[in-house]
Amino acid sequence: MPHLPSLPDKATLFDVYRRHPAVAQAMLALNDAVMRQPSPFTPAEREAIAAYVSALNDCQYCHALHGRAAVNLGMEDGAVAAICERPEAPEDPRLIPVLAYVARLTSDPASVGPEHVRAILDAGWTEDAVSFAAFIAATYALMNRVVEGHGIRADEAQADAGGARLAGPGYAGIAQMLASEG
Structure with a gap:
């Protein structure tokens, strides 16, 4: 049940977005x-990284939708599960x-140091990869708090539909859909 009484029982982020x-x-x-x-x-x-960050933040909605999106974009379900459940392997x-x-x-953002960045670089990634890892973590800290602040959850059907939307029309397509409603 969402936290705002005026939201539908099975509210999605779309319902919040439509208001703002x-x-x-x-x-x-x-x-x-x-x-x-x-x-x-x-x-x-x-x-998959967004799903992992969302799992760390205990955001069921984002964890489910982004995990489904990763699979819809071609990642094996087991690979997504490994990232989210066994990040060390x-x-x-x-x-x-x-x-x-x-x-x-x-x-613990203040504890990130050059050694953490060096490990990414030593694994063969570029400095841009470090930036994008930070961008993903930061974006999903924001998104998870918006979702949790509104009390939004996803059942299986919502997770499947949301994951398909993220993989299909994507974020720009969703923005266009919302704009066309207004």
């Missing part, structure tokens, strides 16, 4: 820039320091 179109457009533009524009990480990897070992970095940045 200017905020929705800004947040979706941020998500598009971080999650879909050129990056060292594939869109599927970025969605993902299928791609180059992600180990990336996941350690986003975990530290999520739980």
